Amino acid sequence: MTAINPVTTLEIEDGIAVLTLDSPPVNALSATVRAGIRDGVAQASADPAVQGIVLICAGKTFIAGADITEFGKPPVGPALQEVQALIEDAPKPVVAAIHGTALGGGLEVALVCHYRVATRSAKCGLPEVKLGLLPGAGGTQRLPRIVGAARALEMVTSGEHVPAAAAAEMGLVDALTDDAALRADAIAFTRKVIAEGRPLRKVRDLNEKVEAARGQPELFAEFxxxxxxxFRGFDAPEYNIRCIEAAVNLPFDQGLATERKLFLELMQGTQSAAQRYYFFASRQVWNLPDVPADTPLIPVKRVGIIGAGTMGGGIAMNFLNAGIPVTIVETAQPALERGVRTIRANYDNTARKGRLSAAAVEQRIALLTPTLDLAQLADADLVIEAVFEDMAVKKEVFGKLDKIAKPGAILATNTSALDVNEIAASTSRPESVIGLHFFSPANVMKLLEVVRGDQTSKPVIRTSMELARKIGKIAALVGVCPGFVGNRMLAQRQREAQKLVLEGALPWDVDRVLYQFGFPMGPFAMSDLAGLDLGWTREKSSSSTLREILCEMDRRGQKTGAGYYDYDEKRNAKPSPVVEQIIRDFAARQGKSSRTVSDQEILERCIYPMINEGARILQEGKAIRASDIDVVWVNGYGWPVYRGGPMCYADTIGLDKVLATMKRFEAELGADFKPARLLEDLVAQGKRFADLK
Known part of the structure; x- marks a missing residue:
């Protein structure tokens, strides 16, 4: 065995050179890895004793992609295209032996090998679109030549990971094997290629499948x-489509030039920068500076949930999906039965869509124990309260829990805004109390705000974060303050949206601007979807807000066919002249005159105060990092990932612009726009939120 470089070895076995990459954790295509492949293939190609070459990886995976830490930095080492050309033009057959994942640049390397052998558990894909990019090393030109234009379009625009069996069926890999036999079978396959005199097949020369799509522009138009x-709002999917069009309609080298040009445009754009930023933010969020990685974990083998309503049932499903038994408690049998029926219906719907087997549904339901007896939670390792959002109710529940729960159990509240410290004070063990703020619907939404109280212990914090990972959530650790991070910032946007409609903007104007910015829907459309009567009662209604007036008129949102908007029988929304007049009359009674409000003002007044509040949150230490705030907003509130999150967006447009606009609004509109001290300090220092450590 010969060491080519620190991460690459070459071993010759009866005429077959086995080039092994070993660069943990995922054999990313760093400069060292690229150099190792180049030098190893060159050495094997020049050795007369070598008849064929197998490229294989040690560890848990084949090459899982580019080393994105090199993005935006001066190039070092050989370019990937240089390495690929050496493989593709090798005078001896080169076979890729794939296990784990061959993703992005990893699959692009495999595509320049003459043949590919994969384990049955392997997956292949080109996920660059998720970073706002396209495969920049020939992937968009070679892939359709193997799998056809239609399949390539779906793969490059979704970034999906294709299982090995499907990859073999579409011709992406040539043979399948078991994990333990990969090395031996790849060598045997290479010998078979040599014995049968098979050609050194270059994917770039396979034109049959792209020619079949030539002259069919409707294929791309329909896609x-x-x-x-x-794809709304994203640049990268369209750029990927153009590359597949180039593969179909242009000679290979011209298509490659098109791919390179479009890749560089994306790489230099703000969307890819934001999506790459978010990629790292979503990993950094798990790093807790004051909670060491060796902090003991509390075993959680059984979970208790108090409340079987929408939130409680959704929370329960997360744990059932992870194979953790759940005891769910209600105060009345009808509510309990209704909650269990909803859980069952959710699973049955998933099964009908083919995403869950009937057996899997039964396995999950079998883990659920419904009860009216709070004492049944005595053996739970974690108890989550999901009752009505009222401090007195929650304190009463935790007082009872304190007497029932076993020593060491984690006591969690699902409050979305209330003081976790006050809730913890109703127990004799505040160190065991933590906030676990799930987002509705809890069985779907990815975000979990983990709210640490002043006395929450480090084992409880670390266990909560690791449990979030186990149930498939992305968790952000935040501190106690009204609304925590997400809802505290949302309140700024909601306040300005309501003020804007009294000044002359209409609900559909505000919604349109925020929708065009990239949100799934605006605040008024969202209110109609959720129901305007959430927390409203006719007995206490005083016609003091637009929402109250609409509820009093039974305009309570989509469910009643009217809210801020009018809805047809299919719940399609259209602007309501009735609501427009209600707004005009309400504003006049308050002495407000209507004016023209520009789209720019709508956007700045809804977004900039959120950024300013994020600065206050950082200033107060209620979030660890600016990027944690962005993770909250992307995963919990539909902030477009191609804008990175509110703090990333602020860095992108310039903090000086945000500050100047906030000062102008403060002078014109009052103290709601007073800039945060941190925002002023960063501008004075010429720094960004990303510079905070």
Whole structure:
């Protein structure tokens, strides 16, 4: 065995050179890895004793992609295209032996090998679109030559990971094997290629499948139409489509030039920068500076949930999905039965869509124990309260829990805004109390705000974070303050949206601007979807807000066919002249005169105060990092990932611009726009939120 460099070895076995990459954790295509492949293939190609070459990886995976830490930095080492050309033009057959994942640049390397052998558990994909990019090393030109244009379009625009069996069926890999036999079978396959005199097959020369799509522009037009909603706002999917069009309609080298040009445009754009920022933010969020990685974990083998309503049932499903038994408690049998029926219905719907087997549904339901007896939670390792959002009610529940729960159990509240410290004070063990703020619907939404109280112990914090990972959530650790991070910032946007409609903007104007910015829907459309009567009662209604007036008129949102908007029988929304007049009359009674409000003002007044509040949150230490705030907003509130999150967006447009606009609004509109001290300090220092450590 010969060491080519620190991460690459070459071993010759009866005429077959086995080039092994070993660069943990995922054999990313760093400069060292690229150099190792180049030098190893060159050495094997020049050795007369070598008849064929197997490229294989040690560890848990094949090459899982580019080393994105090199993005935006001066190039070092050989370019990937240079390495690929050496493989593709090798005078001896080169076979890629794939296990784990061959993703992005990893699959692009495999595509320049003459043949590919994969384990049955392997997966292949080109996920660059998720970073706002396209495969920049020939992936968009070679992939359709193997799998066809239609399949390539779906793969490059979704970034999906294709299982090995499907990859073999579409011709992406040539043979399948078991994990333990990969090395031996790849060598045997290479010998078979040599013995049968098979050609050194270059994917770039396989034109049959792209020629079949040539002259069919409707293929691409229909794909764009069918996916318009999914691709809305994103640049990268369209650029990927153009590359596949180039593969179909242009000679290979011209298509490659098109791919390179479009890749560089994306790489230099703000969307990819934001999506790459978010990629690292979503990993950094798990790093807790004051909670060491060796902090003991509390075993959680059984979970108790108090409340079987929408939130409680959704929370329960997360743990059932992870194979953790759940005891769910209600105060009345009808409510309990209704909650269990809803859980069952959710699972049955998933099964009908083919995403869950009937057996899997029964396994999950079998883990659920419904009860009216709070004492049944005595053996739970974690108890989550999901009752009405009222401090007195929650304190009463925790007082009872304190007497029932076993020593060491984690006591969690699902409050979305209330003081976790006050709740913890109603127990004799505040160190065991933590906030676990799930977002509705809890069985779907990815975000979990983990709210540490002043006395919450480090084992409780670390256990909560690791449990979030186990149930498939992305968790952000935040501190106690009204609304925590997400809702505290949302309140700024909601306040300004309501003020804007009294000054002359209409609900559909505000919604349109925020929708065009990239949100799934604006605040008024969202209110109609959720129901305007959440927390409203006719007995206490005083016609003091637009929402109260609409509820009093039974305009309570989509469910009643009217809210801020009018709805048809299919719940399609249209602006309501009735609501427009209600707004005009309400504003006049308050002495407000109507004016023209520009789209720019709507956007700045809704977004900039959120950024300013994020600065206050950082200033107060209620979030660890600016990037944690962005993770909250992308995962919990639909902030477009191609804008990175509110704090990333602020860095992108310039903190000096945000500060100047806030000062102008403060002078014109009052103290709601007073800039945070941290924002002023960062501008004075010429720094960004990303510079905070």
């Amino acid at each position: 764009r139409r069918a996916n318009a909603r999914r």
